[in-house]
Each structure stands twice: as structure tokens, then as C-alpha cells.
Amino acid sequence: MKRTARPEGGPAAGHGGVPLRVPGFDDLDRSWLRSRPGVKWRRVEGGDLPAWVADMDFPIPPAVAGALQEAVAHGDLGYPDWTGGSPLREAFARRMASRYGWEASSSRVREQTDLIQCLQLILHLATSPGDAVAVQTPNYPPFLATLRTMQRPAVPVPMTDVPMTDVPTAGDGRGSRIDMAALADGVARHGCKVLLLVNPHNPTGTVLTRDELHEIAAVARRRDLLVVSDEIHSELTHEPHRFVPFASLSPDAAARTVTITSATKAFNLAGLRCTVTHYGPDRLLAVRDAQPPDLYGTVSNLGVTGTRAAWLHGDAWQKQLLTVLDRNRRRVHDVLRERLPALRHRLPEATYFTWIDARALRLAEDPVGFVRRHGGVLLDGGAPFGTGSEQYLRLNFATSADVLEGILDGVVNALATPPAG
The missing domain is CATH 3.40.640.10 (Type I PLP-dependent aspartate aminotransferase-like (Major domain))
Structure with a gap:
């Protein structure tokens, strides 16, 4: 697994004492992420970034990896x-x-x-x-x-x-x-x-x-x-x-x-x-x-x-995870509130999703496709989430600080000044 530190990107300051970068969670190399066979990164091409399906970008907990490796090493697959x-x-x-x-x-x-x-x-x-x-x-x-x-x-x-x-x-x-x-x-x-x-x-x-x-x-x-x-x-x-x-x-x-x-x-x-x-x-x-x-x-x-x-x-790993997710949810909240004030958005109380109301933009097309074409970010949302969700977006923020900044930049670039519908 290739993971190297990426000093560029990330928020300018921590929130409530939360560290800017957490080893194991923020030292993710994009080439490693793109090389993985899972559906999340395989659905995007070129430089586009995925923030859609309910998968995290982080490596699995060491305790889980160790238990799986031990089972295979012992031939325990009968x-x-x-x-x-x-x-x-x-x-x-x-x-x-x-x-x-x-x-x-x-x-x-x-x-x-x-x-x-x-x-x-x-x-x-x-x-x-x-x-x-x-x-x-x-x-x-x-x-x-x-x-x-x-x-x-x-x-x-x-x-x-x-x-x-x-x-x-x-x-x-x-x-x-x-x-x-x-x-x-x-x-x-x-x-x-x-x-x-x-x-x-x-x-x-x-x-x-x-x-x-x-x-x-x-x-x-x-x-x-x-x-x-x-x-x-x-x-x-x-x-x-x-x-x-x-x-x-x-x-x-x-x-x-x-x-x-x-x-x-x-x-x-x-x-x-x-x-x-x-x-x-x-x-x-x-x-x-x-x-x-x-x-x-x-x-x-x-x-x-x-x-x-x-x-x-796995509880020690999960405690670190929650620290990272708390930092990320606040970063998403702050960026959307400051740079896309027309959108309605609330700080999530749980999960690693943000649910964004884009109705005020009056987009004439599917917002998921719009953000991907104009911002290079694949989100989820729209009609599959039920009647009334057609102009909503779901953003997955379970990723490194660096990747998250790229996702937020793409979303802001797409939605800050959308063409009139």
C-alpha cells in the first residue's frame, strides 16, 4: 500500500484543538486511492474526485487487517x-x-x-x-x-x-x-x-x-x-x-x-x-x-x-476516526456557509455525509451531473433519494484533509456562479 504525506492543501487552522493532520488518515496518496479496485474511485476518471458512495478512503483498522492476515496465514478458510x-x-x-x-x-x-x-x-x-x-x-x-x-x-x-x-x-x-x-x-x-x-x-x-x-x-x-x-x-x-x-x-x-x-x-x-x-x-x-x-x-x-x-x-482506531470526521464535517460546514451562502446546509449530527439543499440555485438539470461537469467532483443525491430530493446533494467527507479540500474547491467552483437555468 502506497501512502505518502502530502504537505499541500488542508484547512488553514484546526477547529477546537483538533490537529490539522492525523497520521494514517491524512497521509493518503491519490495514486494509491485511484489504484484500489473498489467502486468509489473507479467511477471517476482523470482528475475528478469521488465523494458519493458510502465508503471511506481510509485504510482499514490495523486490528482488522491483522486478524484477516492471521486467518489466511493459518489456512482458516474451511x-x-x-x-x-x-x-x-x-x-x-x-x-x-x-x-x-x-x-x-x-x-x-x-x-x-x-x-x-x-x-x-x-x-x-x-x-x-x-x-x-x-x-x-x-x-x-x-x-x-x-x-x-x-x-x-x-x-x-x-x-x-x-x-x-x-x-x-x-x-x-x-x-x-x-x-x-x-x-x-x-x-x-x-x-x-x-x-x-x-x-x-x-x-x-x-x-x-x-x-x-x-x-x-x-x-x-x-x-x-x-x-x-x-x-x-x-x-x-x-x-x-x-x-x-x-x-x-x-x-x-x-x-x-x-x-x-x-x-x-x-x-x-x-x-x-x-x-x-x-x-x-x-x-x-x-x-x-x-x-x-x-x-x-x-x-x-x-x-x-x-x-x-x-x-x-478497533475502538482506539475508531476514536481517531471520529476526531477526523468531526474536523471534516466542521470544515465542510464552514466552507459551504462562507463560500456558498445561497445553499441550505446544517452540521450533521452523525455519519460522514452532508446533505445540501441547492434549490435556491434553480438549476435546470440534475445537480449531481452539474457538479461533476463543472467542478470535477462526483457527489450523490437527487431523485433516487425520494420525491422532493431532486435538487439536493449528498457529500461524503470521509477522506483526507487534502482530498477534502479538492472536493470542496470543485463543489464551490461549480455552484458559486452557476449559469442561469
Whole structure:
């Protein structure tokens, strides 16, 4: 792996004592990044920069690399001896208890390859075509595409902006919240069977508060909803915000909630294809376990090995990561506020995404394509994130200080003086 220091670029000063450059995270050589086989950098050409898909540019944690190398060196790629399930079941339960005080039962944990497979399996087992699903909007495009493909009508629950006058500290406070009235009304009018809850929220970066979660739990109880809670970004929550697992709220919430998470986002391991699902409802778990054992695939030795190493030995690396992401989110926020004041943008409370409202520019075309053509940066956003997102952009800031400066320069160059539409 080639990684060399790059003294040029980067912000002029740190924020709140955060160092300008962090070894292992900021010494990324662009030729090394472009040489990697992953989709993120392979989708750009020439000097263009990628800030779109949910992958980080950083090398994987040393503890994970070491565990994977050791497994290969020992030839440990045969059939695993996982009587009663993989070691991740107990590791997940212990992590939930130590981090969030949630006493999740390891006996209710099952392994799948990824988040989308988990959702599709749950919908397949718990619902039928035509059953409505309440879902926050905007939302992760593969979730919305899954609902369309499986013919489960999506009932939008908007994430609404908090008025600027209600946000303290010059716009650095909460940027959006779930529309509780729309949730209650939509569930009642459409007879929803399921609430697909994404917390922390992708793409807005919102972390729902305990009070908000209790409001949602009350709706779920009144309407007897199955809650599928995507908590994959939970460990990327920024101070002073606090993540609360939905199933930890009460015995009723625990009994109706299926929790999906993994180490993939918080430790940059998406390619290992390893996710865990905690089943609260007794009947749904029984139905799941009655399926043919390999019908929906199984996780690999290396996926379990890497995930377990991350959860058991990766916290020091993750602490450094969060320092870098906090610096980067503030840098993005400051640059957009100062150099693109027409855009609406809030400091994300979690994740490594920034959700940018470009409606004020009145672009006559897709904003993702516009920024790529005029700024040489590939972002995500637009219509795939749901109705109303057509003029929004999602920027991934999980990269080095140097690469981030290039991304921000490209975005500003494209959007500072766009041609009249």
C-alpha cells in the first residue's frame, strides 16, 4: 500500500484543538486511492474526485487487517465450527450493553451478508405485496428501490428542517427532525404494517433524541407496527449527540423491533459483507428460523473474523476516526456557509455525509451531473433519494484533509456562479 504525506492543501487552522493532520488518515496518496479496485474511485476518471458512495478512503483498522492476515496465514478458510451461531452474536450483545446499556439477547441475533438483504428478508417474511411501509424521506436509495421492487408502497414521513431562528449557535444546532404528525397520519390513513426507521439518518445526519424515539414508539404501539430499525451508522455519532437503540426504549419497543447493524460503516469494512440482525418479535424469529438454513446465504469466515476484530479491538482506531470526521464535517460546514451562502446546509449530527439543499440555485438539470461537469467532483443525491430530493446533494467527507479540500474547491467552483437555468 502506497501512502505518502502530502504537505499541500488542508484547512488553514484546526477547529477546537483538533490537529490539522492525523497520521494514517491524512497521509493518503491519490495514486494509491485511484489504484484500489473498489467502486468509489473507479467511477471517476482523470482528475475528478469521488465523494458519493458510502465508503471511506481510509485504510482499514490495523486490528482488522491483522486478524484477516492471521486467518489466511493459518489456512482458516474451511467450514466454521459455529454451533449455535457465529461468535458475532455474543459480541453484538456485549457491545450493545457496554455502549448503550441495552441488554440485547445474543440468542435473538442472526447473521446476513448486508443491510439490504436483511431488509428484504424481513419484508419477505413479515409482509405481503401491497402492505404499506412508512419510511423517512429523503432516504437511502436502495431502501426505496427495495420497496418499489417488492411492491410494498412507501408512505413518506418527511424529515423537516428546523427553522434557522430555532437553531442556536449560528446554525450549528439541530438541522432536521422527523415529522411526527405526518408519521401518525400516514400510518393511520394507509394502514402501514411496518415502519422503516433509519437512525442515525442517511442522508441528513440527524440523530433522533430519546424523546423523539418515545413519540415514534407510541405510534408504533397504537398501530401495532413492526419497526425495522437501521442503526448501521450509530457508532458514527458526533458529540454532544447521543444515539439510543430503538429496542432499548421499553419492553414493548423491544418486542416489536428488528434491529439491523454491522461494523461496515464505522470501521470501513463494507466489502466483508457481514451484518447482524436482532429479532425482537418471537413469531418473526420463529418464521425466520423455519426457513431452509442456507436459502438466504451465509456469512463468510473472513466477514465474521473482521467484524469481531473491529468490535473487540478497533475502538482506539475508531476514536481517531471520529476526531477526523468531526474536523471534516466542521470544515465542510464552514466552507459551504462562507463560500456558498445561497445553499441550505446544517452540521450533521452523525455519519460522514452532508446533505445540501441547492434549490435556491434553480438549476435546470440534475445537480449531481452539474457538479461533476463543472467542478470535477462526483457527489450523490437527487431523485433516487425520494420525491422532493431532486435538487439536493449528498457529500461524503470521509477522506483526507487534502482530498477534502479538492472536493470542496470543485463543489464551490461549480455552484458559486452557476449559469442561469
